[in-house]
Amino acid sequence: MARKSQTIALLIFFVAAALSKTSYATVISTYWGQNLYEGTLKEACDTGIYDIINLAFLNVFGGGQTPSLNLAGHCDPPSGTCVIFGEQITYCQGLGIKILLSLGGAAGNYYLSSQDDAQSVADYLWNTFLGGRTSAGPLGDATLDGIDFDIEGISNLYYDDLARFLKEKSESVYLSAAPQCPFPDYYMGAAIATGLFDTVWTQFYNNPPCQYSDGVTDDLINSWNQWTTSINVTNLFMGLPAAENAAPSGGYIPVDNLISDVLPVIESTAKYGGVMLWSRYYDVQTGYGASIKSSTLGDGLVSSS
Template sequence: MPNKLSLSAYLLWAMSVLAAAASDDVRIAVYWGQDAREGSLRDACSTGLYAYVNIGFLSTFGDGRAPILDLADHCDPPSGGCAYLATDIASCQSAGIKVLLSIGGGTLGGYNLSSPSDAQGVAAYIWDNFLGGTSTGTGTGTGTGTGAPRPLGDAVLDGVDFDIEAPSRYYDDLARNLASLYRGDARGRTYMLTAAPQCPFPDASLAVALGTGLFDHVWVQFYNNPPCQYAHGDAGALRSAWQQWTTSLPSATVFLGLPASPEPDAADGGFVDADTLASQVLPAVEGAPNYDGIMLWSRSYDKDTGFSVKLQGILQNRNSDKKRRIYIIVGAAVAGVLLLFLLICACFLCHKKYRGTPPPEGSEAPPAPKIEPPQ
C-alpha cells in the first residue's frame, strides 16, 4: 500500500501553511501615560489593537534622587492617586496584553546612574514597587525604611522598558540586576526587559546594555532621527539602519518604532502613512527573522489619527488576498496528492486481482508434469 505516513505528513504541512496564513496581523506596542486625552489604560487595552503597553514614565531616578513616576494628568502617584490603575492593569493582563513600566523618557536631566551600586539600588526599587517584590523603602531605591505604598497599587507589571535618551553609564548593570531579580521570583512568574533605542546605530545610550543579550524585545525609534528615518517617500535610510539593528540583536525580537501622527508635536519626522507602511515599508522589514511588529508613539496620537485601526484594516485586506491565493495553491496541491494516492491504490488492487498473490519469498512453484509421447 502507499505510505500512509507520507500522506499524513503532507496533510499536516498543508494545515500548518493555512494556519500561518490565518495569523498575519501585525503586533503593536504602544506608549501610554503622557496625555490625559488618550483615555484610560483599560480603554486602550479593550481596543484589541495592542500586544504591549508601556506605561511611561519613571522619569526621575538614580544618583540619589527620589524616584518619580510621571503620568501627566492621569493621576498623582505621590498622593496614592494612581493606585486605581491596578484594576486597569489586571484587565489588560487578563486579555493577554503585556504591561510594562517604561523608565527614562524625553525629559532629560532627571535620571542617570552614578555607579554599579546605584544601578543595583534602582533595580531593587523598581522590583519592590512595580514588579514581584514588596515595597520596603522610602523611595530612594536603597531598600531601607518603613515601607511605602506601591505607586500602582497591587499591580504586578510584566517587565521594564528602557527608554533612555541621555548618554549614561551603568544601564548594563541595571539590566543585569533586574534580570537577577526576575530569576529569583518566588512565584515563578516571568518578566521582560525591553528597550527603545534611537535608530542611529549603535545607540549612544543603550549600546552597552543591549550588548548583554538580556533584552527580549527592542523597539527601535525610527523617528526624531533624519539620518535613519523614512522621509519624502524614501525608505532607503530606514532599510539600511533596520538591517544593522536586526543583525546585531540575534537574541531579541525587533519592532519598527514610528510616530502615530504626522503632527510636529508627535515627532520630528519619521511618520509613514498606513498605506505606505503596509505596501512599501513592512515588506522591506518583515523578512528579518527577528522582526516582530511595530511600536507606536503614542496611544494619544494613535487615538487621534486612528493609525493602528487603518493599518490593521489594510493588512487584513492584503492578507485576505494572500490567504485566498494560498488556499487555492494548497488546495490544488492536496487534490493532486489525493488523486495520485487514489491512482496508486487502483493500480495496486488491479495488480492483486489479475496477477494473484505472489508466492511467499523463498518458495518454488511445483514442476510441470512430464508428458511422454505415445509409443
C-alpha cells in the same frame, strides 16, 4: 476520481493558506501615560490593537533621589492617586497584554551614578512594581510584567548593570529598550549589547539619517538591516510615530505606504517582532494602529519569557 481528489487538495491548500495568513496579526506596542486625552489604560486595552503597553514614564530615579512617576495628568503620584490604575493593569493583563513600566523619556531627572546605584534602582523596581512587591505600590496591587528602557539624556552609564541586576531577580522579568536609530545608540548601546533584552523597539523617527522621508525607504531599510544584524535580541520592532505631528523631525510613514512598501520587507527578517507606535494619544487621533492590525498580516510573535 482523480479530478475530485485534485479539487479537494486545492481546497485544502487554499484554506490552509488563508488560515496561515490570518493566524498572526501584527504585534503592536505603544506608550500610554503622557496625555490625559488619550483615555484610560483600560480603554486602550479594550481596543484589541495593542499587545504590549508601556506606562510612561518613571522619569526621576538614581543618584539617591526618591523615584517618581510622571503620568501627565492621569493621576498625581505624590498624593497616591495613581493606585487607581492597579485594577486596570490587572484587567489588561487578563486580556493577554503585557504591561511594562518605562524608565526615562525625553524629560526628567534620571541617571545612574554607580553599580551600587544601579543595584538600588533594580531593588526598588523589583520590590515596588515587579515580583518582589509585597504591598501596594504607586500603581496599586498590580504586578507589572517588566521594564522598558527609554533612556534619552543625562548619562549613558550603568544601564547595562541595571539590566543585569533586573534579570538576576528573575529571568521572567521582561526587558525592552527604545533606542534611537543611529547605531549604536549612545545611551543604551552598552545595555543592549548585554543580550538581556527580550525586545528592542528602535525609534526610526526624529532621526533624519535613518528614517523614512518623502516616499523614500532606503535610509530606513538600511538602518533596519544594520540593527537586525548587529544586536542579539529575539524581537526587533520598528518604532514609528502614529501621526505626523508626533515626530517634529520627521519619520512619519503614511499607513498605506507602511503596509505596501515597508512591512513586506521587514517582516521577512528573522528578528522581526512587530511595530511600536508613539503614542497611544496620537494613535487615538489617527487610527494608525487599527489600520495596521486590520490590514496587515505579520509573522511577529512576542517572546513569552
